Amino acid sequence: MGYDLIVIGGGLVGGAIAWGAATKGASVALLDQGDIAYRAARGNFGLVWVQSKGAGMPAYAHWTRTSSELWPDLAGAMAGATGVDVALRQPGGLAFCLSDEEMASRTALLHRMHNESGDIGTRMLGRDEVRAMVPGLGDRVVGASFCPIDGHANPLYLLRALHAALLQHDGAYLPGRTVDAIDAAPHSFTVRCGAERFTCEKLVIAAGLGSRDLAPMVGLSMPVTPLRGQILVTERLRPFLDYATHVIRQTAEGSVMLGDSQEDVGFDTATSATVMQDIAARNVAVFPALKDASIVRVWAALRVMSPDGFPIYEQSAQYPGAFATTCHSGVTLAGAHALALAPAILAGELPERFAPFSSRRFDVPSA
Amino acid sequence: MFRRLDATPGEIRFTFDGTEQIARPGDSVAVALLAAGEPSLRDTPVSGAPRAPYCMMGVCFDCLVEIDGVGNRPACLTPVAEGMQVRRQRGARGVL
Numbered sequence: 425m426g427y428d429l430i431v432i433g434g435g436l437v438g439g440a441i442a443w444g445a446a447t448k449g450a451s452v453a454l455l456d457q458g459d460i461a462y463r464a465a466r467g468n469f470g471l472v473w474v475q476s477k478g479a480g481m482p483a484y485a486h487w488t489r490t491s492s493e494l495w496p497d498l499a500g501a502m503a504g505a506t507g508v509d510v511a512l513r514q515p516g517g518l519a520f521c522l523s524d525e526e527m528a529s530r531t532a533l534l535h536r537m538h539n540e541s542g543d544i545g546t547r548m549l550g551r552d553e554v555r556a557m558v559p560g561l562g563d564r565v566v567g568a569s570f571c572p573i574d575g576h577a578n579p580l581y582l583l584r585a586l587h588a589a590l591l592q593h594d595g596a597y598l599p600g601r602t603v604d605a606i607d608a609a610p611h612s613f614t615v616r617c618g619a620e621r622f623t624c625e626k627l628v629i630a631a632g633l634g635s636r637d638l639a640p641m642v643g644l645s646m647p648v649t650p651l652r653g654q655i656l657v658t659e660r661l662r663p664f665l666d667y668a669t670h671v672i673r674q675t676a677e678g679s680v681m682l683g684d685s686q687e688d689v690g691f692d693t694a695t696s697a698t699v700m701q702d703i704a705a706r707n708v709a710v711f712p713a714l715k716d717a718s719i720v721r722v723w724a725a726l727r728v729m730s731p732d733g734f735p736i737y738e739q740s741a742q743y744p745g746a747f748a749t750t751c752h753s754g755v756t757l758a759g760a761h762a763l764a765l766a767p768a769i770l771a772g773e774l775p776e777r778f779a780p781f782s783s784r785r786f787d788v789p790s791a
Numbered sequence: 792m793f794r795r796l797d798a799t800p801g802e803i804r805f806t807f808d809g810t811e812q813i814a815r816p817g818d819s820v821a822v823a824l825l826a827a828g829e830p831s832l833r834d835t836p837v838s839g840a841p842r843a844p845y846c847m848m849g850v851c852f853d854c855l856v857e858i859d860g861v862g863n864r865p866a867c868l869t870p871v872a873e874g875m876q877v878r879r880q881r882g883a884r885g886v887l
Binding site: 560659663677711713716718720 | 883
């Protein structure tokens with residue numbers, strides 16, 4: 425018996441698409457690899473972040489906004505189906521600036537995005553204005569950008585809820601499956617995992633860094649590479665920060681997450697003292713009282729980056745029915761993946777708004 | 792609930808929520824308070840449920856207490872000292 429849809433990759437991207445498709449009545453199998461996978465979905469910071477996404481690609485800025493608008497529906501559906509509260513809060517988000525140069529460059533970025541993709545209420549806050557909103561800021565904070573639609577959520581609860589909700593719609597969650605090969609024909613695919621064979625009419629490759637090798641099996645290109653990020657987590661502290669910010673986030677339970685490094689170090693998930701010192705120092709400059717907080721966990725994880733940092737969504741021209749989906753914003757885009765992309769994939773055609781996300785944008789002869 | 796294996800008298804004086812307690816040299820704060828019959832040392836940050844020392848080796852964080860004004864200190868890893876002021880950890884620690 426074949427499935428309507430097989431999704432390769434049980435992280436946040438694959439999980440959201442699989443659940444979204446299952447709610448539309450499709451028979452769905454979600455193939456997840458296992459602990460040998462790099463699993464970006466288990467290392468996330470947890471932002472539902474809009475303000476700086478898509479400079480240079482308005483379609484991405486608009487897609488991100490769509491996801492932000494759909495997120496409350498996703499969170500509500502997760503709570504209703506599974507009882508899991510994914511702790512979505514969308515109080516707005518701040519990006520703190522520690523120098524006049526950072527203020528100038530942030531101002532220029534927001535101005536550019538406003539011109540390219542429209543006004544979403546993002547504005548720069550001066551020294552006094554940001555202090556009126558957030559208590560406890562250090563003297564080095566000269567201002568911040570503020571976007572009223574930014575937010576955050578608990579990515580681990582979301583992942584768990586997506587898997588549980590998929591099962592409730594009679595989807596199959598199949599862990600421990602490493603895909604060795606895909607036999608492709610238009611609208612007919614056989615996925616081979618060891619001695620097992622799974623067949624389907626539609627296939628989504630959402631395997632994170634593993635997508636690079638899988639995509640060519642169905643005539644797609646997903647030239648993704650890793651970009652390491654490290655995160656520090658404090659003991660639980662009394663609530664002091666409701667806003668999302670680009671480098672510090674207090675969870676619903678009180679833990680404070682500190683990020684985010686961007687390190688081009690290949691497939692290396694080790695942490696390093698020098699990077700953690702930089703992260704801690706910057707965040708202590710923003711909130712000096714954090715110097716007394718204890719760090720209880722640290723980790724590193726690998727972002728899944730395309731050459732320009734924007735997502736790839738594409739249907740195979742050679743083997744229609746096979747789709748590429750990848751991004752480095754599995755949390756932010758979860759609402760759109762589940763509630764907008766999944767129905768489009770089931771319908772068999774990606775609407776025009778997805779055209780800019782084709783991997784063909786990378787096929788430019790080098791000068 | 793807990794009983795000392797021998798009756799050597801204690802000689803270190805400290806307080807728990809203002810009440811004087813006696814500990815022996817070498818006791819951790821958690822050992823001294825368990826031996827004194829305290830049923831729990833903290834309330835959790837999320838639900839406010841009471842918690843007592845559990846692992847006694849610094850990994851479960853269920854023995855957190857305030858010691859000399861500093862919150863979230865692991866009672867099982869902290870040797871008790873003369874004059875130490877220990878308080879119940881009530882919910883999450885505040886730093887600002």
